[in-house]
Amino acid sequence: MNMHLIIKRTLLCGISGFGWMGLFRLSNYLLTYYSKTKGWKISQHHIMNICEAIVSGIQAIVSSVCGIIVVTSCRHDVMWAVHPLASWYAWVAGSYFVYDTFAMYQVHLSSLPKVPESFMARFSSYIKRRTLLVIHHVVVAAFLFPVSVYRSGIGDFFVGCFYCVELSGPFTNMRIILSRTGLKETRWYVLNGVTMIISFAICRVLVFPYMYLAYGAQYNIGILDVVRKIPLYCNVGSLMVLLPQIHWLRLMFLGAVKMSRGKSISEAEEKID
Known part of the structure; x- marks a missing residue:
C-alpha cells in the first residue's frame, strides 16, 4: 500500500471516528432537549443508552449495505474478485469500534449512582460490567481490522460477509430503544425480538x-477440507468472532423463554452488540 493511499484511508478513519462521536453527542443533545421540553420522564442514562443504540443502528445499516454490495459483486469468485468498498469501509468500521468502546464507557458511567473519583476505579467497573463486549471490540479493532485491510487484495467476498453480520444490528438496537422508551410490554417489542433472533442466527452465526x-x-472440496486448507489465522479469527455470537444468541433465546413465562429481562441482558 503506497503512502498516498495510507494517508487517504487514515484521514477517512479519523473523519469517520469524529463523525460517529458527533452523531452520539448530537443525538444526546437533541434527545435531552426534547425530553425536557415535552416533560418526558426519562433518566440521562437511558437517554445516552438510546443515543448509543441510534448510532450503532446507523452503523449497522451502512455496514450491511456495503456488505451486500461487496458480496453480490464478488460471489462469482470468492477469493480473487475485488470491490473497493471491502477495503475502504474497513477504515470506517475500525473507527466505529474504537468510538463505541468509548461510548459504552460513557453510558456505563451514567448508570452509576455515584461515579468513582479515580479513573482506575471507573475503568475497572466498566470492564467488569462489559467484559465480553469490550473484548469483542478490541479483537475487531486490533486483529480483524488490520487483516481486512492488509490481505494482499484477496478475499473481498469474505470481508463483505463480515460486514453483513451487522444486518441484525438494527433489531438489537431497536430492542434497546423500545425498552428505554417504555414500550417493553408492547407487541412491537415482541415482534422486534423475534425478528432480532432470526436475523442474528442467520447473519451472525450461520454466515x-x-x-x-x-x-x-x-474449489470442489468439503467443509473439513476447507478448514485444513485455509490459513490457521483465518480459522482462529473466525472462531474468535463466532463464539461470542453463539453466546449472545443463547442469551437471546433464554430471554425469549423468560419473557414467554411472564418475567422481564434486565437492562444488562438486553445489551447485545
Whole structure:
C-alpha cells in the first residue's frame, strides 16, 4: 500500500471516528432537549443508552449495505474478485469500534449512582460490567481490522460477509430503544425480538459455515477440507468472532423463554452488540 493511499484511508478513519462521536453527542443533545421540553420522564442514562443504540443502528445499516454490495459483486469468485468498498469501509468500521468502546464507557458511567473519583476505579467497573463486549471490540479493532485491510487484495467476498453480520444490528438496537422508551410490554417489542433472533442466527452465526461452504463450492472440496486448507489465522479469527455470537444468541433465546413465562429481562441482558 503506497503512502498516498495510507494517508487517504487514515484521514477517512479519523473523519469517520469524529463523525460517529458527533452523531452520539448530537443525538444526546437533541434527545435531552426534547425530553425536557415535552416533560418526558426519562433518566440521562437511558437517554445516552438510546443515543448509543441510534448510532450503532446507523452503523449497522451502512455496514450491511456495503456488505451486500461487496458480496453480490464478488460471489462469482470468492477469493480473487475485488470491490473497493471491502477495503475502504474497513477504515470506517475500525473507527466505529474504537468510538463505541468509548461510548459504552460513557453510558456505563451514567448508570452509576455515584461515579468513582479515580479513573482506575471507573475503568475497572466498566470492564467488569462489559467484559465480553469490550473484548469483542478490541479483537475487531486490533486483529480483524488490520487483516481486512492488509490481505494482499484477496478475499473481498469474505470481508463483505463480515460486514453483513451487522444486518441484525438494527433489531438489537431497536430492542434497546423500545425498552428505554417504555414500550417493553408492547407487541412491537415482541415482534422486534423475534425478528432480532432470526436475523442474528442467520447473519451472525450461520454466515460462518456459509463462507466455508462458498469457498468449498468454488474449489470442489468439503467443509473439513476447507478448514485444513485455509490459513490457521483465518480459522482462529473466525472462531474468535463466532463464539461470542453463539453466546449472545443463547442469551437471546433464554430471554425469549423468560419473557414467554411472564418475567422481564434486565437492562444488562438486553445489551447485545
